Every structure is written in structure tokens, then in C-alpha cells.
Amino acid sequence: xxxRPVIGVMGGGTASPEVARLATELGREIARAGWVxxxxxxxxxxxxxxxxxxxxxxxxxxxxxxxxxxxRAAPDLTVAVVTGLGDARNAVNVLSSDVVVAxxxxxxxxxxxxxxxxxxxxxxxxxxxxxxxxxxxxLAWADTVEKTMSEVRRHLEG
Amino acid sequence: xxxRPVIGVMGGGTASPEVARLATELGREIARAGWVxxxxxxxxxxxxxxxxxxxxxxxxxxxxxxxxxxxRAAPDLTVAVVTGLGDARNAVNVLSSDVVVAxxxxxxxxxxxxxxxxxxxxxxxxxxxxxxxxxxxxLAWADTVEKTMSEVRRHLEG
Amino acid sequence: xxxRPVIGVMGGGTASPEVARLATELGREIARAGWVxxxxxxxxxxxxxxxxxxxxxxxxxxxxxxxxxxxRAAPDLTVAVVTGLGDARNAVNVLSSDVVVAxxxxxxxxxxxxxxxxxxxxxxxxxxxxxxxxxxxxLAWADTVEKTMSEVRRHLEG
Amino acid sequence: xxxRPVIGVMGGGTASPEVARLATELGREIARAGWVxxxxxxxxxxxxxxxxxxxxxxxxxxxxxxxxxxxRAAPDLTVAVVTGLGDARNAVNVLSSDVVVAxxxxxxxxxxxxxxxxxxxxxxxxxxxxxxxxxxxxLAWADTVEKTMSEVRRHLEG
Numbered sequence: 001x002x003x004r005p006v007i008g009v010m011g012g013g014t015a016s017p018e019v020a021r022l023a024t025e026l027g028r029e030i031a032r033a034g035w036v037x038x039x040x041x042x043x044x045x046x047x048x049x050x051x052x053x054x055x056x057x058x059x060x061x062x063x064x065x066x067x068x069x070x071x072r073a074a075p076d077l078t079v080a081v082v083t084g085l086g087d088a089r090n091a092v093n094v095l096s097s098d099v100v101v102a103x104x105x106x107x108x109x110x111x112x113x114x115x116x117x118x119x120x121x122x123x124x125x126x127x128x129x130x131x132x133x134x135x136x137x138x139l140a141w142a143d144t145v146e147k148t149m150s151e152v153r154r155h156l157e158g
Numbered sequence: 159x160x161x162r163p164v165i166g167v168m169g170g171g172t173a174s175p176e177v178a179r180l181a182t183e184l185g186r187e188i189a190r191a192g193w194v195x196x197x198x199x200x201x202x203x204x205x206x207x208x209x210x211x212x213x214x215x216x217x218x219x220x221x222x223x224x225x226x227x228x229x230r231a232a233p234d235l236t237v238a239v240v241t242g243l244g245d246a247r248n249a250v251n252v253l254s255s256d257v258v259v260a261x262x263x264x265x266x267x268x269x270x271x272x273x274x275x276x277x278x279x280x281x282x283x284x285x286x287x288x289x290x291x292x293x294x295x296x297l298a299w300a301d302t303v304e305k306t307m308s309e310v311r312r313h314l315e316g
Numbered sequence: 317x318x319x320r321p322v323i324g325v326m327g328g329g330t331a332s333p334e335v336a337r338l339a340t341e342l343g344r345e346i347a348r349a350g351w352v353x354x355x356x357x358x359x360x361x362x363x364x365x366x367x368x369x370x371x372x373x374x375x376x377x378x379x380x381x382x383x384x385x386x387x388r389a390a391p392d393l394t395v396a397v398v399t400g401l402g403d404a405r406n407a408v409n410v411l412s413s414d415v416v417v418a419x420x421x422x423x424x425x426x427x428x429x430x431x432x433x434x435x436x437x438x439x440x441x442x443x444x445x446x447x448x449x450x451x452x453x454x455l456a457w458a459d460t461v462e463k464t465m466s467e468v469r470r471h472l473e474g
Numbered sequence: 475x476x477x478r479p480v481i482g483v484m485g486g487g488t489a490s491p492e493v494a495r496l497a498t499e500l501g502r503e504i505a506r507a508g509w510v511x512x513x514x515x516x517x518x519x520x521x522x523x524x525x526x527x528x529x530x531x532x533x534x535x536x537x538x539x540x541x542x543x544x545x546r547a548a549p550d551l552t553v554a555v556v557t558g559l560g561d562a563r564n565a566v567n568v569l570s571s572d573v574v575v576a577x578x579x580x581x582x583x584x585x586x587x588x589x590x591x592x593x594x595x596x597x598x599x600x601x602x603x604x605x606x607x608x609x610x611x612x613l614a615w616a617d618t619v620e621k622t623m624s625e626v627r628r629h630l631e632g
Contacts, residue, residue: 002549003547003551003552003553003554004552006553006554036552036553038553060534060552060553062536062553062555064555068402068569068593069569070477073477077477078477078478079480079510079534079553080480080570081536081555081570082566082569082570083404083566083569083570084401084402084565084566084569085246085400085401085402085404086253086384086400086401087249087273087276087277087400088243088246088247088250088399088401089246090246090249090269091246091248091558092246092556092557092558092559092566095244095542096554096555096556096557106275107275107294108276110268110272110275110293110294111248111269111272111273111276114265114266114268114269114272114293115245117264117268118245118264118265118269133291133292133293133295134293135271135292135293135294136268136293137291160391161386161389161394161395161396164396194394194395196395218376218394218395220378220395222397226411226435226560227411228319231319233318235319236319236320236352236376237352237354237376238319238322239378239380239397239408240408240411241411242407242559242560242561242562243401243408243558243559243560243562244542244559245558246557246558246559249400250397250400250401253384253385253398253399253400254396254398254399401562402569403589403592403593404559404562404564406562406565406585407559407560407564407565408562422592423591423592423610424588424592426584426588426609426610427564427585427589427592429588429609430581430584430585430588430609431564431581431585433580433581433584434561434580434581434582435561449607449608449611450607450609451584451588451607451608451609451610452581452584452609453607
């Protein structure tokens, strides 16, 4: 089996400039590491920003769209998986990821954190306020992309 | 349209005796109100307990199973919807409910709370510790079935 | 386990008067037999017609909607399961049925016949032209509701 | 938008040597054309054979698995999308494909042909017996990979 690790990058459909910057930088690092970046695929927020970063570095980006067509797909996806499942696709996002990195987001992102925990996937939180509540406890919190990458590496090797 | 309100009852696959008691009592009250009780369908925890209560009062119970067959279905379901979707069925649970009541549970329940918020469904929390973190804020918290029922009524009338 | 048999009634979103008449009559007979009628839930074609028949006889009708809300639900459903899955809900329809009856329809109905065969569910075809191609062979073909009901009974007892 | 065309290759989980040979050759040609090959992802039949061909030519292969983990994934996938949806993932296969090529298979393949027709996707049948029934009519039938590729090209340009 020669497949490369798949890193799921979750986060809001809207993102502050700071969060978008983190997402893009994370995308670049995932690509440089030779991993696949998987996200929710839409042309918005953390999805678009992380895809852009990975593509700048020639990385492979798989977007798992909730929609029934690709009209709202981010321009930097390598492949758009068109599920037509609505938010039920959030379960597909986490099952398909070897490690899940969650940037700040709303209820959709929280559902992915919870589903990842349910599926016993490693989760790293990046860029959240230190007192943020994500429902699930005992997660790795990182405030930089560098720390996130080393957490991801630890999980991939573990 | 003559359909009756559907109340989704979420909660853990394991439940303490106290939580199971609340779930059964809630099931009874939902049935007495003439509403449909919808839950995750398995013969365990809050699912089995709430189904039992509703059935004792002659209510209609719809279980949305994650499995590909009904071998793990609670005995008190009126109808088992066999989805074969795994945890992606959590999205179906909340979309099918007019109001979602969440009793204490683990990551699966937290995903349903988050998905319900994403789908803009009214949510009532019953029986949680006052300082519990469920990720999503601004929810109605109730410590008795009576208060839960009046919150549900308020949402159905609102 | 006291659940009643669930008979899945599939068929086109548009239906000729003759097919609609068969669907309504089948719905009535399913209700008279004390079984649950499950269909695709929309206010159209075989779905609406079969629901109407079952409800006239006081039967229980579960509609599994592809949509993310119930705006297109048939008026005669007892319960609308709102999946938001699009045509992926066709797999849910067949997994949830003890026996599948397929009336004439288009590609959606053919997908349900094929998925039912894949899931090893008994299938009865009602009202198709004798030379119709449904892809799957060795199915029971009936030209009356009476014959359909006796095929369904045979499968439920078998 | 710079995404490459995605060609869905459907077909049986078991395949005769002749069908497997066609699938491998088709996989090679899809890769040589610079397109993405998408299939059902398992290490069996047309899925494994088409993935092998595409990978031999350095192509990108996306497998959409029905399972909740990747233990049954074909060894030649570039990315495994782990859906946990069972056969409901067949709908994802066709929605994600710009053109669907169906090689001989059983009920699962027939469901994909029907779902592709429902989603109004172009379909090309490769390697079927001339008198095979696939339920859906007016499809392009090809008996060689060369003819299949020219049909696919016609649809991508159309």
C-alpha cells in the first residue's frame, strides 16, 4: 500500500483574515510534507484558504462537497467528490482522514470534531481561543502551524 | 398536512440509571402529547429507554438505525429505518425532528447537537451537569421532563 | 420484537392514471393487512398515490424524503424522514423494507430495484409492461394488486 | 478552475479475465489522457483492475469506499475516500464523475447505471454482451477501450 497520509482540514465557511492565513500556511506545509489535504471542498473560508496553500506547493487537494454539483467548489481542488449528502458528508470527511486538524468554525466544524472523536481519529485544534468550548475534551491545542505539524507527525508515526 | 410533530430524542448509547429514567419519562410524555418520538433506534442507553416509555403509552416510535440491518434495534420501535449510513445517519436524525431533545451522551450526541444547530433546529438539553460543555451555546437547559416538555411546546407553537 | 412488516412501495415520481390507481389500491391493501407502507415520501406519482390509499384505511405511512426539509412531502404521510441525502436515500428505502414492491418508474425506480437485489431483499414488480427491462432478472411479476399481496405474503412467511 | 475531468469506472466486484483486462487497459488510457479515474475503491474485480492500469501510467485514482475503514481498499488508489455509507455511496460515485463508464457487473453496477441516468450523467457501457439488459436504454455501447475513450472524449467536449 503506497497511499500517502490524508490530513483532514476542517473549519468555518467564513474565516477571519488570521484564521485564513493559518489555513493557507497549514495547506502549504501539508503539501510540502507530501501528504494529501482533504477538506469540505467549498469556495469559502478555511476550505478555500487551505486548498490554496496546498496547491501553491503542488499538493493534492480532495474536496468533499455537500452539494449535488461542483458549482460551489473551491478553485484549488485537485478532485471534487460531489456527495449530494448535505451535512451528512461531515462523517465522510472524518472517516477519510488519518488525522483531523480543526481550525475555528461554527456548528459544522463542531460536528466534525465530535464525529472525529466518535470515529477515534486523532484531532488537533489550531487557532482557537484558549477558552473555546468544542464539547470534546482532551484534544491537542496548537497556536502555530509548526506545532500543528509536529502533532500531526506524532500521530502519523504513532 | 396532518402529520404530528416529531420530537428527536438524542443521548448516549450507555446511560446512567438516572438518565435512563429521564429518557423513559420523556418518552411517556411525548407519547401522551400525541407526538412522534424519533431516535437512533438501537437497543441501548437513551434510545432503548425513551422508546420503552413512548411505547408504554401507545406512542409512535421511529428509530433511525446506523446499521445495515435491524439486529440491534430496540424492541419498542414502531418502525425501524435501516440506513446503513453509520454515523452519517446522525444528520438524518436531526433533519427529521421538529425539536431535538438531547440527554447526556458522548461524541455521537455532541455531533447531533452540533448538526441540529447547523440545521437551525430548536434544541433542549435535559439532564446534563450544569457546567457541561456541549460546544454549542445559547441552548435551553432543563433539569426535569416537565420543563423539557414546556420548552418543546414553546418551540412547536413558536 | 413486535414491529409490523414494512412494505416498501417504489415507483415513478410521475404515474399514469392506471399506475396511480394500482398504487392507491396497493396502499389500501397494505394498510388493511396491518403492515407499514414505506415510500420515497414526495407529493408526486406513486409516492403520493400509495400514501393516500394507506391513509384512507388508517395505515401507517413512512416517507423517506431525499430533500433537506419536508416542503415536498406527500400530505398523507404519518412520518416524514427528512434525509437530505438526495438519491442516496434510495439505499435507505430498500434497506428499511422487508419486501420491496416496484411499480413502473424511471431511473430512480430502477436504481431501487437494483439496490434491493444487491441487499437481497424480496422484490415484486406490479403493473409493468410484460416486456419491460428492469436490468435485474428472476423477479416476481404481478399484474394485479391481489397477486402482489399474495407474493408479499409468501415472502413475509418464507 | 483547473480540475481535470473525472471518469467514473464502474463494474463488478468480481470480473472475468477478459473484463479485468478491459478495465486495466481503460485505466491506463484514462491516465494517459491526464484524467482522474474514480471507482468504488475495493481490492476486487473491476475496481482493482482499473486502478492498477491507471497507476501503471502514473495516473490519479480516487476510490470511494462503502466501508468505514480502508482495510479492503485496492492497493493502487492514490486517495481512498472512506464513506461508511454502504451502497448509498454508489450515488456519490456517479455524482462525482463527469462521465460514467460501466463494465459488466451485478446489481451494484446496475444501480450505478440507473443513478447515473437519474443524475443525467453521460454513460458508456464497455464489454457487455450485446443482448445484456441494464434497465436503462439509449446508452452508448462500446466493445473496445478505443471506442470507449472516443465516446468519453465526445462527452467531455460536448
